[in-house]
Structure formats: structure tokens, C-alpha cells
Amino acid sequence: MTKKIILSDEDKRLFAEAMAISKPLAKKKRIEESKKSEDSQNLAYRRYQASRTTPNTDTAPMANADSALLFCRATVSDKKMQQLQQGIFPKPLVLDLHGLTESKALASLNDFIYQAQKRKISVVLIIHGKGSRNSPNAPILKNAVNEQLRRLDAVLAFCSARSEDGGNGAVYVMLNTNKEDKVLP
Numbered sequence: 001m002t003k004k005i006i007l008s009d010e011d012k013r014l015f016a017e018a019m020a021i022s023k024p025l026a027k028k029k030r031i032e033e034s035k036k037s038e039d040s041q042n043l044a045y046r047r048y049q050a051s052r053t054t055p056n057t058d059t060a061p062m063a064n065a066d067s068a069l070l071f072c073r074a075t076v077s078d079k080k081m082q083q084l085q086q087g088i089f090p091k092p093l094v095l096d097l098h099g100l101t102e103s104k105a106l107a108s109l110n111d112f113i114y115q116a117q118k119r120k121i122s123v124v125l126i127i128h129g130k131g132s133r134n135s136p137n138a139p140i141l142k143n144a145v146n147e148q149l150r151r152l153d154a155v156l157a158f159c160s161a162r163s164e165d166g167g168n169g170a171v172y173v174m175l176n177t178n179k180e181d182k183v184l185p
Contacts, residue, residue: 062138065130068160069146069171076157076174084172087162089123092172096127102144109148113175117154120177125161127170142169149173 007015063069072081083089095112097105109126116124126149131139149155154175161170 072157092125130169
């Protein structure tokens with residue numbers, strides 16, 4: 001039950017006088033907050049948006065099951081890269097892509113990288129496997145992960161893991177945790 005307020009003629013006159021000297025505020029563009037649910041917003045930033053990737057005119061070299069992967073941006077020091085290769089860092093967050101199709105694996109990879117960067121985790125481990133030993137073709141997931149990691153802005157460097165962490169079937173990934181991730185249109 002709401003109470004109705006009745007204004008006297010005197011109150012109305014005083015209000016009109018006060019408003020007569022006022023000016024309307026300039027219209028500004030308003031950025032309305034999204035009313036998306038936490039889950040849809042977190043669909044890991046819309047699969048880490050393809051627009052968050054760096055254009056790469058060179059494709060990654062095709063890897064076979066036993067080849068080691070290695071990538072480093074110019075901003076990473078030799079010392080940091082050496083520590084990454086030696087596995088000198090706290091136990092990393094792990095993503096295992098075994099058994100996934102290429103498209104599901106890449107979607108999971110993008111989500112995982114985005115969430116790790118959002119949580120300010122600097123090194124993660126991604127297990128991609130070495131591919132089917134029965135197939136003469138190059139390992140699909142290993143090459144897809146190699147290609148995708150090179151494209152993501154958040155990835156500073158990656159290299160094949162030590163044997164106890166998966167060897168050539170896994171990679172340590174160094175992420176840029178200093179970068180503020182801005183929402184893109």
C-alpha cells in the first residue's frame with residue numbers, strides 16, 4: 001500500500017521557481033551494464049574471442065608425435081624461458097585435452113587460458129597427447145594447440161614439458177598476467 005503525497009500550491013510554486021534557473025545536463029553516452037548471467041558472461045569471454053589473437057602470417061611448423069614444441073615472444077628473457085623449460089615454477093594449473101575433438105579442445109584451451117589469465121596464474125600445463133600411434137598422419141591436437149597458442153595475445157611462451165609432466169605430449173605455457181584484459185566490442 002503506497003501513501004499518496006499531496007503537494008500544496010505553495011510547494012508547487014517554490015519547486016517551479018527553483019527549477020526555472022536550472023539547466024538540463026548534457027547528454028552523455030551511457031554504458032549500460034550487461035545483464036548477462038554469470039555463466040553466459042563467463043563462457044570464458046566468449047571463447048576468448050577470436051579477436052584476442054595476434055594475426056600470424058606464418059603457420060607453426062607441423063610437429064610429429066615425438067617432436068618438442070617451443071615458442072617465445074621477444075619480450076621474454078632468456079632466464080625466464082630457461083626456467084620454463086626446466087619446469088622451475090609452482091605446480092601449475094593443468095588442462096587435459098585427451099579424447100576431445102579438435103574444435104572442443106580449442107574451445108576448452110581458449111576458456112582455460114582466459115580463466116588462468118583472469119586469475120593471474122603465470123604458468124599452466126596443457127596436456128595434448130602425442131597423437132594416435134597407429135596413424136601415419138601428424139598428431140591433430142598437438143598441432144592445433146601449437147598453432148592456437150602462438151596466436152593468443154595472453155601467451156608469452158610455451159615449450160614441451162619435462163618427462164614427468166607429459167614430455168612431448170604436454171606443454172608448459174607462460175601467460176601475461178600484467179596485462180589488463182579489456183572487454184572488446
